[in-house]
Amino acid sequence: MPAAPQFVMSSRAGAICEGLLNAPMRPASSLAATTVPSCKGVYVWRQISDGEAVYVGSATGEEGLWKRIIRQHLNPKYRMPDGKEKSVFRKAVAADIGARPGEQCVDFIRERFCVAWLACPGDAREVIHEAEAVMIRQCQPRYNKQGK
Helix, strand or coil: CCCCCCCCCCHHHHHHHHHHHCCCCEEHHHCCCCCCCCCCEEEEEEECCCCCEEEEEEECCCCHHHHHHHHHHCCCCCECCCCCECCHHHHHHHHHHCCCCCHHHHHHHHHHEEEEEEECCCCCHHHHHHHHHHHHHHHCCCCCCCCC
């Protein structure tokens, strides 16, 4: 049997991955907008039932984690002009469960998933994206596009 592939990463990306794996999980149903920081970072969505990682993402733009988690993933109005899901995570969830875009998909996420994040305000975008890619390769979450 071949050995599992080893991923080479910077020591900072490794520390970010370790921190994210140990970050507290917060049920999506109880998240308040003021709970999520508005700085850069990485996050992981997990199933409440068994803790399986279902999506790993990063936030490096303005308003960082808050914008990505609250304003995009948990905002039913965050959709394309034609009404389709704009969030890659929500698009994958909706396709998987056959949910309508918007409210129905967000309700499913709020009921079934929890999220953990690690704020990385002082880290370069490249390091954050590297940590995200490593986490995706290691966890193989079903709602991420593999090979990122």
